[in-house]
Every structure is written in C-alpha cells, then in structure tokens.
Amino acid sequence: MHRSIRLVASLPLAIAASLTAVPVHAQVVEITAIDYAFQAPETVPAGWNTIRFTNDGEEPHFVFMSRLPEGTTLADYETQASAAFSRGWTARRDGNASEEEALGMIMESLPPWFADLRMVGGPGFLASGLTSEVVFHLEPGRYVLECYVKTADGEIHYMEGMIRPMEVTAPEPLVATPRPDIRVTLTNDGMRVEGDLTAGRRVVAVHAQENPEVGFGHSAHLARLDADTDIDDVVQWMNWLAIDGMRAPAPVPFLGGIHAMPTGETAYFAVDLQPGRYLFISEATAHLGMLHEFTVR
Numbered sequence: 001m002h003r004s005i006r007l008v009a010s011l012p013l014a015i016a017a018s019l020t021a022v023p024v025h026a027q028v029v030e031i032t033a034i035d036y037a038f039q040a041p042e043t044v045p046a047g048w049n050t051i052r053f054t055n056d057g058e059e060p061h062f063v064f065m066s067r068l069p070e071g072t073t074l075a076d077y078e079t080q081a082s083a084a085f086s087r088g089w090t091a092r093r094d095g096n097a098s099e100e101e102a103l104g105m106i107m108e109s110l111p112p113w114f115a116d117l118r119m120v121g122g123p124g125f126l127a128s129g130l131t132s133e134v135v136f137h138l139e140p141g142r143y144v145l146e147c148y149v150k151t152a153d154g155e156i157h158y159m160e161g162m163i164r165p166m167e168v169t170a171p172e173p174l175v176a177t178p179r180p181d182i183r184v185t186l187t188n189d190g191m192r193v194e195g196d197l198t199a200g201r202r203v204v205a206v207h208a209q210e211n212p213e214v215g216f217g218h219s220a221h222l223a224r225l226d227a228d229t230d231i232d233d234v235v236q237w238m239n240w241l242a243i244d245g246m247r248a249p250a251p252v253p254f255l256g257g258i259h260a261m262p263t264g265e266t267a268y269f270a271v272d273l274q275p276g277r278y279l280f281i282s283e284a285t286a287h288l289g290m291l292h293e294f295t296v297r
C-alpha cells in the first residue's frame with residue numbers, strides 16, 4: 001500500500017497539463033467529479049458529444065454511463081440495480097460471502113430489465129487532478145452517471161453520492177466522427193492495439209468488436225506505469241469483489257479511457273503521450289488477459 005501511495009504521489013504534472021482536446025467539432029459536455037458527487041448538466045443534445053471529464057477529487061473516479069431501458073427511472077436503478085451490487089459487496093466486505101457467493105447474490109437479485117441497460121462507454125478511470133476528453137455517440141434517452149470505485153474504507157462511491165441522472169434530448173445534429181491515431185479493438189481473444197504509439201497528442205478509438213457471452217463487458221482504461229510497476233498489482237486492483245479491489249488509492253495514475261459498450265460500438269478519447277511505459281486495461285475482464293502494455297519512446 002505504501003508503494004501505491006508513492007506511485008500516485010509521483011504523477012508528473014506534465015501529464016495533467018498535457019491532456020488535450022479531441023479534434024472533432026462535437027458538442028462539449030463538462031462533467032466534474034468530486035469526493036463524492038458528479039457535477040454535470042441535466043440535459044445534453046443527442047449525437048457526437050465530447051465529454052470533458054475532470055477529477056477534482058482526491059480519489060480516482062470514472063463515469064460509468066448507461067442508458068436506462070424505456071420506462072425505467074433513476075430510482076429503479078438505485079433501488080434495484082445499485083442496491084444489488086451494494087448488498088453483494090457488503091456481504092463480501094464483512095466476511096459473509098466469498099467472491100463467488102457475492103457475485104451469485106448480485107446476479108440473483110438484479111432486475112430483469114438490467115439486461116436491457118445500454119452501456120455507452122463512459123469516461124474511464126482518471127487520477128486526481130486530471131482532465132480527460134472522450135467522444136461518444138449518444139442516442140436520446142434517460143441516462144445514469146455512476147462511479148463504483150471504493151473509498152479506502154470500502155464504501156462504494158455511488159453510495160456516497162456519485163450517481164446522477166442525465167437526459168439526452170433529440171434532435172441529433174450532424175457532426176463528424178473523430179479520426180483516430182490509435183485503434184484499440186476489444187475481442188474475446190484479447191485486446192488488439194494498432195497505430196501511432198509515439199509521443200504526442202493522440203486520439204484513441206476503442207471498438208467493442210466482441211463482449212463476453214456472460215458477465216460484464218470489456219473496456220479500455222489507460223494507465224501510466226513506473227519502470228517497476230507490477231502489472232499483476234493493477235490487474236488485482238481491478239477486481240471489484242476482492243477485499244482490497246478498486247479501493248482508493250489506485251496503484252497507478254489512470255489517464256482516462258472508455259468503459260464497457262455494447263458490441264459493435266466505438267468511442268474515442270484523447271491523450272498526450274509522453275515517453276514512458278503504459279497499460280491499456282479492461283476493468284471487468286483484466287483477469288482474462290484483456291490488457292496491453294506498450295512503451296512510448
């Protein structure tokens with residue numbers, strides 16, 4: 001744990017200053033995370049939206065963004081879906097369930113409509129003090145913004161207030177699709193990374209070509225690694241049901257990325273790459289080998 005704190009403390013300011021805009025003429029939506037709430041507009045227009053996500057908190061945060069099925073409200077989401085995860089996690093944390101039992105409890109109590117929840121790939125894990133820009137195509141509907149990172153005490157961020165509704169309104173304006181420099185393709189055989197992995201401002205396209213038949217989808221979050229970072233530590237931290245899983249602080253600084261999306265969809269994020277060691281890692285499927293290390297020279 002001491003090592004984790006040192007890694008976060010050593011985050012170069014250069015990274016914070018260097019995250020830059022995705023070069024696309026999309027509408028810009030500001031979402032800010034604090035410990036523990038989201039500041040965000042109540043409505044945004046449909047279409048390609050650049051989401052500028054800023055972490056003004058001390059702990060790492062993300063925006064798990066999903067569109068509710070027709071006829072479902074934020075209250076349904078909180079009392080039926082979030083509550084199922086909270087119960088499973090609390091049983092696990094308090095020593096009343098193994099990981100498998102906790103997962104079973106969650107799966108059993110999720111409402112039938114949860115299968116129709118449309119995950120749209122919200123902004124990925126982001127370290128304190130950073131801003132990331134992601135570009136998503138949003139369909140009209142009722143959305144939920146949620147963070148389920150945990151505090152050092154094992155409280156889930158959404159239980160502390162990090163859950164919020166957002167309405168996406170029609171009509172859909174015509175805006176250009178971003179042009180990526182780097183393509184990350186998510187398949188059930190692993191993560192394929194192609195393109196210009198050199199220093200400079202890069203737009204990363206994340207494409208969900210496949211998702212697991214059962215369980216949670218693939219995602220791609222970008223972490224900056226130290227020369228001696230053990231990738232297994234990062235993989236273990238991603239295990240939400242592990243006792244120490246996903247609790248603040250993170251073992252590495254996260255620079256953003258894209259959360260789970262439906263199969264076939266693509267979203268984008270921008271990052272200014274500096275020379276160094278990096279890791280693309282999937283949240284729910286990292287332990288299955290969904291990660292890719294690379295070095296920028």
Ligand SMILES: [Cu+2]
Pocket residue numbers: 060061062147148149157162
């Ligand atoms: Cu959070």
